[in-house]
Each structure stands twice: as structure tokens, then as C-alpha cells.
Amino acid sequence: MGVELNSGSSRKLYIRTFGCQMNEYDSLRVRRLLAARGYVVVDDIGRADVVFLNTCSVRGKAEQKVYSFLGSLRRFKESKPNLKIITGGCVAQQLGEKLLDRFDHLDMVIGTRAVNSVGQLLQQALESGGRLACLPEEEKPDSQSGGPGEAEINQSPGAVTAPVTIMQGCDNYCSYCIVPYVRGPERSRPAAQILEEVRALEACGVSEVLLLGQNVNSYGKGLEQSITFDELLKRIEAQTGIARIRFTTSHPRDLTDELMLCFARMDSLCKHLHLPVQAGSDRVLARMNRGYTVAGYVEKIRRLRTICPEIGLSSDVIVGFPGETVEDFKKTMELLDEVRFDNLFSFCYSDRPNTRAAAFADKVEKGEAARRLLELQALQADISAGKNLAEVGSIREVLVEGPSRASNGQMTGRTTHNRIVNFQAPLSSKGQIVGVKIACAYSHSLKGDIVAK
Ligand code: SAM
Ligand code: SF4
Numbered sequence: 001m002g003v004e005l006n007s008g009s010s011r012k013l014y015i016r017t018f019g020c021q022m023n024e025y026d027s028l029r030v031r032r033l034l035a036a037r038g039y040v041v042v043d044d045i046g047r048a049d050v051v052f053l054n055t056c057s058v059r060g061k062a063e064q065k066v067y068s069f070l071g072s073l074r075r076f077k078e079s080k081p082n083l084k085i086i087t088g089g090c091v092a093q094q095l096g097e098k099l100l101d102r103f104d105h106l107d108m109v110i111g112t113r114a115v116n117s118v119g120q121l122l123q124q125a126l127e128s129g130g131r132l133a134c135l136p137e138e139e140k141p142d143s144q145s146g147g148p149g150e151a152e153i154n155q156s157p158g159a160v161t162a163p164v165t166i167m168q169g170c171d172n173y174c175s176y177c178i179v180p181y182v183r184g185p186e187r188s189r190p191a192a193q194i195l196e197e198v199r200a201l202e203a204c205g206v207s208e209v210l211l212l213g214q215n216v217n218s219y220g221k222g223l224e225q226s227i228t229f230d231e232l233l234k235r236i237e238a239q240t241g242i243a244r245i246r247f248t249t250s251h252p253r254d255l256t257d258e259l260m261l262c263f264a265r266m267d268s269l270c271k272h273l274h275l276p277v278q279a280g281s282d283r284v285l286a287r288m289n290r291g292y293t294v295a296g297y298v299e300k301i302r303r304l305r306t307i308c309p310e311i312g313l314s315s316d317v318i319v320g321f322p323g324e325t326v327e328d329f330k331k332t333m334e335l336l337d338e339v340r341f342d343n344l345f346s347f348c349y350s351d352r353p354n355t356r357a358a359a360f361a362d363k364v365e366k367g368e369a370a371r372r373l374l375e376l377q378a379l380q381a382d383i384s385a386g387k388n389l390a391e392v393g394s395i396r397e398v399l400v401e402g403p404s405r406a407s408n409g410q411m412t413g414r415t416t417h418n419r420i421v422n423f424q425a426p427l428s429s430k431g432q433i434v435g436v437k438i439a440c441a442y443s444h445s446l447k448g449d450i451v452a453k
Pocket of ligand 1: 020058059060176177178179213214215249250251276278316317318347348349350351352
């Protein structure tokens with residue numbers, strides 16, 4: 001959440017974002033589009049005239065969180081009848097009008113391709129006093145950006161790093177995943193638009209951009225002017241002055257040698273790759289429809305580490321996928337031991353509506369899946385701790401993002417390898433890249449001392 005831009009009679013907007021970085025980006029878009037209509041963002045929901053919930057339904061747990069938050073708003077709406085409650089994001093797209101039926105205090109449901117219309121739709125609801133659901137097949141162009149010299153700037157005020165969506169949707173249809181159903185087919189944004197946005201962010205003081213897409217490696221498909229993802233990266237480096245570029249997420253099947261070489265050749269590209277493997281068993285990967293084998297994945301990691309030995313690696317794993325045997329799970333554990341990721345995001349499988357895996361009969365019992373998850377997370381905790389410990393004594397370049405969350409007077413930032421580092425430094429160092437000598441390692445972060453350049 002951001003700060004209040006001004007006070008007084010302007011209408012107050014409270015935004016709550018559930019789920020992933022793509023949703024964070026959409027929330028920034030909503031914030032910008034409604035700011036143009038005079039709304040200011042508040043951190044205190046009690047002061048809001050409009051509540052916008054940007055929802056996620058990638059996993060069952062995320063969806064349940066949305067329902068319980070929506071339910072908790074009933075009383076609030078009773079005490080403030082003029083309050084408008086809007087639900088956007090994947091749950092909105094998935095359920096549409098059914099969400100209005102289920103929560104009679106909800107005013108608007110906005111599909112994933114209606115974000116650009118949020119201002120007009122809110123105006124319509126305010127004027128009519130009615131409730132509405134808008135789920136278009138295609139997104140209308142954004143009326144507040146794309147004009148000559150007017151780039152979209154979706155950024156939290158004063159942020160050092162900013163997300164930039166380079167593509168929407170996904171065509172991969174992994175058998176467990178709801179994304180293609182709620183985000184639609186893959187669409188890439190033209191390179192010129194992306195470059196314009198990066199330059200605009202740079203002009204606002206942003207030092208690092210995070211390029212977002214469900215499968216950035218296949219960026220460029222279907223664009224009039226053909227371009228690949230590695231070419232886009234090179235253009236951003238050549239045609240903007242942005243200090244650092246990151247991206248997520250990459251699909252292992254589409255990771256090319258050209259992209260791997262960028263890690264060695266491009267100064268501004270951060271040396272970190274998030275490459276979700278999902279499982280360590282070929283049988284499970286095939287049923288997931290991932291389009292690669294364990295050996296193929298490991299070979300790509302080997303090549304990448306040959307090209308860029310210091311690359312930081314993270315991944316996603318699902319445990320308890322339908323039909324996953326103890327043997328399959330053992331193979332996932334062996335894969336973690338072999339690859340030794342720096343960081344891992346791991347989840348218990350959950351059924352998602354319409355997906356093929358939801359119809360698979362051989363479900364793993366929930367308690368057993370939870371047990372496997374704990375075992376896997378314990379192994380990864382050891383690996384991550386060992387990797388962090390190996391950093392002690394090294395000097396790393398850190399982009400200072402701002403005061404650390406612990407608010408103990410320390411600043412926080414990230415190394416090029418995506419490791420979080422906390423250190424004592426003045427507030428004025430925000431936005432700078434400083435040298436930090438690593439003194440201590442913790443499970444998820446490092447601590448160090450600034451060194452003179
Ligand atoms: N596009 C990315 C990819 O291909 O890996 C990530 C998409 S998804 C938003 C993020 C992660 O959620 C996935 O990598 C997967 O590990 C997890 N996930 C997706 N569907 C899931 C499900 N039904 N149950 C459990 N985890 C799931
Ligand atoms: Fe979902 Fe697979 Fe697309 Fe990732 S690549 S968003 S996991 S369908």
C-alpha cells in the first residue's frame with residue numbers, strides 16, 4: 001500500500017492485493033487509473049470510500065483467503081452503506097456474477113481483461129447505484145497511457161524497483177494450472193511500449209525493473225514486429241539507462257542458449273533465474289504437461305552454470321500431485337539435492353476448477369501431501385542455509401531499496417543474485433548500488449557492513 005497523496009474531500013481508495021507479482025502490477029494500474037479520477041490511496045480500510053480486492057485463484061488456499069476477507073467486509077459495508085466494494089483478478093474472472101450472488105454486499109466484479117475500464121465502471125456503479133459484473137473477452141486500450149510521450153507508469157511512490165508487465169496470459173495449459181482459464185491466451189506487449197515504460201520509470205528515479213509474464217521466454221509470439229525475449233533484454237540495455245533488469249517467470253522448455261548467454265554478456269541483467277521445475281519425476285512431469293524431462297532440466301542448469309557460474313537459482317515445486325508415489329517424491333528430493341537451488345517456493349497440490357488434473361482420480365491424501373511438503377522444506381532450508389553461509393566474507397553489490405522491515409535503523413537491498421541483505425546505512429543511500437561485506441547469514445537473508453568503493 002502507498003501513502004496518502006493529499007487529504008480533505010478527495011475520495012479514498014483501499015487496495016488489497018492477494019497472490020503474485022502480476023497482481024501487484026495490476027493493483028498499481030488500478031491505483032493509477034483511479035488516481036486520475038481523484039482517488040487517493042489509504043492504508044486504513046476504515047477510511048475507504050472504495051475497497052478494491054485484487055484476487056488470486058492459482059492455489060486453493062489463496063482463493064479461500066479472498067472469501068474470508070470478502071466475508072469480513074459485510075459488517076463494514078453495513079456500517080458504511082455508500083462504500084463500494086470491487087473484486088478484480090482471477091477469482092473475479094473465474095466466478096463472475098456468481099461472486100455477486102454469493103456476497104450480496106459486493107458491488108462490482110471486474111474480470112482480468114477489464115482493468116483498464118475500472119474508472120468508467122466505478123463511475124457507472126456510483127451513478128446507477130446498481131451492482132455489475134464486467135468480464136470482457138478482450139481488454140480495451142488504456143485511456144490514460146499510450147498517448148504520444150505518455151508512458152504507463154505503474155509504480156509505488158518513491159520505489160527503487162518497479163514491475164513491468166511484458167506479456168499477459170498463457171498458452172501452456174499445465175494440467176494443474178488455472179492461469180490460462182482466468183488470464184486468457186498469451187499476448188505480448190509491443191517492444192516499443194515496454195521501452196517507453198522503462199524509460200519513464202527511469203526518469204522517475206527507478207533503478208531496477210522486473211519484467212513480468214507467465215512465460216517470458218516465449219515473449220514476442222504474435223507481435224507484428226518479430227522479436228525474441230533475449231532481443232528485448234538487449235534492447236532495454238542498449239536503449240535505456242536502467243541500472244538493473246530482472247525477469248520472471250521462465251519456462252524450462254523455452255529457455256534458450258541465447259538467453260543463457262545474456263547472463264554472461266549483459267551488465268544490467270541481474271544474475272538470477274527463477275526456473276520452476278515443479279517435480280523431479282518424469283512420470284509426474286508428463287502428467288503435469290510440462291514438456292521437459294528431469295534430465296533435460298538438469299542439462300539446462302549445467303549449461304547455464306557453465307556460461308555464468310555465479311548465477312543465483314530459484315524454483316517452484318508442487319508436492320502431492322495426483323498419482324505422485326513415494327518413489328516420485330523421492331526423485332524430487334534427489335533433484336533438490338543435485339541442483340541445490342538458492343531458494344525454493346513449494347506448495348501442496350490443490351484442485352483448480354476446469355483443469356485436467358482436477359479430474360485425475362488418484363489424489364494423494366492431504367495429510368500425506370502435507371508431510372511430504374514439510375520434509376521437502378526441511379531439506380531446502382538446509383540447502384539455503386548452506387548457500388547463505390558460503391556468502392559470509394564476500395563483498396556484494398547491493399541495490400538499496402529502503403529501510404528494512406524490522407525498522408531497526410537498517411536499510412535493505414538485494415544482490416544481483418537476488419539475496420536480501422540488511423546493513424546500517426543512511427536513508428540517503430536509497431536507490432544507490434553500494435558494496436556490502438557479508439558478516440552473518442540467516443535462513444532468508446544476510447547481514448553486512450558497507451565498504452568503501
Ligand atoms: N508460469 C509459472 C510457471 O510456469 O511455473 C508460474 C505460474 S503459477 C502462478 C505459480 C506457481 O504456483 C507454479 O509454479 C506452481 O508451482 C504453483 N501452482 C500452480 N497451480 C497449482 C495448483 N493447482 N496446486 C498447487 N500449486 C500450484
Ligand atoms: Fe500455469 Fe503452466 Fe502457464 Fe505457468 S506455464 S502459468 S504453470 S499453465
